[in-house]
Amino acid sequence: MRSRPALIISRLIVGGIFIYAAVDKIAHPDQFAEIVNNYKLMPAKTINVMAIIMPWLELVAGVLLVAGVWVKDNAAILGALLLVFIVAISINLARGLDFDCGCFSTAASTKNASIWLLVRDIALLLPVFHLLWFQPSKSRTYVFVNR
Amino acid sequence: MTHLRNLIAIVLVAVALAGLYNTFSGRGIPWVAQEVKVEGAATPRLVLSSAALAINYIELEEARSKFDHGILFVDAREPEEYRPGHVKGAVNISAKKEPDVIKSALSRQKKDQEIVIYCDGEECGASTMLAGKLQRLGFTKVHVFFGGWTAWKNAGLPVEKG
Numbered sequence: 001m002r003s004r005p006a007l008i009i010s011r012l013i014v015g016g017i018f019i020y021a022a023v024d025k026i027a028h029p030d031q032f033a034e035i036v037n038n039y040k041l042m043p044a045k046t047i048n049v050m051a052i053i054m055p056w057l058e059l060v061a062g063v064l065l066v067a068g069v070w071v072k073d074n075a076a077i078l079g080a081l082l083l084v085f086i087v088a089i090s091i092n093l094a095r096g097l098d099f100d101c102g103c104f105s106t107a108a109s110t111k112n113a114s115i116w117l118l119v120r121d122i123a124l125l126l127p128v129f130h131l132l133w134f135q136p137s138k139s140r141t142y143v144f145v146n147r
Numbered sequence: 148m149t150h151l152r153n154l155i156a157i158v159l160v161a162v163a164l165a166g167l168y169n170t171f172s173g174r175g176i177p178w179v180a181q182e183v184k185v186e187g188a189a190t191p192r193l194v195l196s197s198a199a200l201a202i203n204y205i206e207l208e209e210a211r212s213k214f215d216h217g218i219l220f221v222d223a224r225e226p227e228e229y230r231p232g233h234v235k236g237a238v239n240i241s242a243k244k245e246p247d248v249i250k251s252a253l254s255r256q257k258k259d260q261e262i263v264i265y266c267d268g269e270e271c272g273a274s275t276m277l278a279g280k281l282q283r284l285g286f287t288k289v290h291v292f293f294g295g296w297t298a299w300k301n302a303g304l305p306v307e308k309g
Contacts, residue, residue, distance in 0.1 A: 027174070029169065030174075031276060033196060034195060034272045037193060037195060037272055047180055048178055052175075052178065053161060056161040056165035056168070057157075059161070060161040061161070073150055076154065
């Protein structure tokens with residue numbers, strides 16, 4: 001678990017997935033705002049701020065994580081975002097609300113607002129915890145740079 | 148403390164990039180959504196983007212007159228909501244469909260012909276979302292019927308199943 005390849009794999013998984021998830025939302029902020037609005041969790045005035053900033057936080061933290069910069073900090077940010085998503089999806093599943101997940105695409109064609117979303121987000125927490133636990137604090141291990 | 152400093156730095160970089168992109172990319176949206184009053188509607192419509200602002204929101208009376216003039220109605224809900232009942236003659240295009248699917252579904256519609264889009268009622272966002280997609284596909288006369296299926300059904304206007 002402490003081995004360098006294992007930590008790199010966790011970084012690439014978490015960072016890569018968040019980069020992928022961020023791109024389409026950044027390309028279509030207006031549609032992402034509609035999706036955030038449909039979650040019916042945020043006050044009207046804050047929806048656009050969320051829709052503008054959140055994808056960039058995913059992208060910046062994802063890129064830094066893949067690059068191996070400030071690994072624990074970026075893993076913590078993405079882990080916190082995952083917790084927010086898990087809470088938001090849980091509340092809406094409990095409400096039985098018809099909502100579009102908006103996880104990876106603003107044009108999600110399948111309505112898969114189901115327990116599967118939760119399982120996926122919780123599963124993604126595992127490599128996050130792996131990094132938070134085992135990544136050495138002091139090291140700055142870049143992928144392509146030898147220490 | 149270095150962790151706190153790093154976290155703040157990461158968030159600030161993200162906020163700065165988001166701000167720059169939102170200002171200069173041409174795809175930006177207002178930081179605060181506008182609430183627009185629609186005639187005859189109980190709740191104000193939350194308008195999240197300028198694309199949504201360019202959409203013409205109409206109420207029951209106007210929707211009815213457009214229906215009488217044979218203008219195309221599009222139901223933006225999911226098929227399982229459409230099948231049990233919808234505006235007579237409305238075609239079903241879920242707001243979640245990909246642009247090319249939407250395009251082929253409306254292949255016989257001219258870009259400057261009027262289209263009325265609706266979803267469940269005042270609270271649903273599907274009609275606005277679909278209207279935004281249609282505008283990006285080049286349709287110029289897109290109306291969102293704000294009261295939607297609920298208002299139409301309650302007014303006893305023509306409906307059909309299937």
